[in-house]
Amino acid sequence: MLYQSLGAEDSNQLxxxxxxxxxxxxxxxxxxxxxxxxxESIEIDRLVIEGIQELKLPLAAYVK
Structure with missing residues (x-):
C-alpha cells in the first residue's frame, strides 16, 4: 500500500x-x-513488524 499511496514518481523518495x-x-x-x-527504511521496518503481528506469526514473539 505504501508504494501505491505514493505513486510511481513519489515512491522514488523511498x-x-x-x-x-x-x-x-x-x-x-x-x-x-x-x-x-x-x-524510509525505518518506515518499511515498521510496516514489516506490523504485518508480522497482524498475521500472528511465531516470529511476533520476538518483536518488541
Whole structure:
C-alpha cells in the first residue's frame, strides 16, 4: 500500500536517489531502486513488524 499511496514518481523518495554532488558518499548521480534511504527504511521496518503481528506469526514473539 505504501508504494501505491505514493505513486510511481513519489515512491522514488523511498530509495537512494541522489543528484550529482548531493551526497558526499555519492559524487556521481545515483538511482538505486534496491536500497532504501535511512528514514524510509525505518518506515518499511515498521510496516514489516506490523504485518508480522497482524498475521500472528511465531516470529511476533520476538518483536518488541
Amino acid at each position: 530509495f537512494v536517489w541522489f543528484e550529482f554532488n548531493e551526497h558526499p558518499n555519492y559524487p556521481e548521480e545515483i538511482r538505486d531502486n534496491t536500497h532504501f534511504c535511512k528514514n
